[in-house]
Amino acid sequence: MLHFWYSERCTRPIKLLICIVTVAVTLYFSEMTKLSTSLTLLSLLLGMVIHGLYSLLLKLPQPNSAWSQSFKILLDLTFLMGWAVLLLQLPTEQQLAQAVQLFGFSLTGFYIVSIYANRTPRY
Structure with missing residues (x-):
């Protein structure tokens, strides 16, 4: 997926x-149950780290x-272990909805950083 x-x-x-x-699916599942703020921030950070490591790999x-x-x-x-650790931190109620949110926020963090890093500079 990263290569594409x-x-x-x-x-x-x-x-x-x-x-x-991705944002629509994440918002749909957030209507079922809310993900804690700390897990949301950690999943966003995981997506940003994935972009950083992949950009280093390309260089x-x-x-x-x-x-x-x-590498x-x-x-x-990094991605698999980070996501596994985050999944283990989920509460027992409605784990599927929160797991989808974790994955969605990880992808959103990745999208934000990768799109911003590869944008065309303006003069």
């Missing part, structure tokens, strides 16, 4: 549509080197 997001095939309208759908000089491969593994583990 940073490629030329993912145009601005596609990114906008993906962002709108590595040799894409098939041992450093690059280990890809670190990127995958």
Whole structure:
């Protein structure tokens, strides 16, 4: 997914549509139950960290080197472990709705930072 997001095939309208759908789904599930503020902020931070690590991966000089491969593994583990830790912090009531919100806020944090970092500079 990250490779598609940073490629030329993912145009601005596609990114906008993906962002709108993600926010709409997150808001729908937030009507069922509210996610705590601390978990919301941590999931937003997780999305921002994923963008930071992926942008560092793109800047590595040799894409098939041992450093690059280990960095890809670190990127995958960061997201999976971060999301697993956040899921374990959820209360027992309506975990599915809160898990969808965690994932949605993680994606929203990623979208905000990646779109802002890759925007066209204005003069």
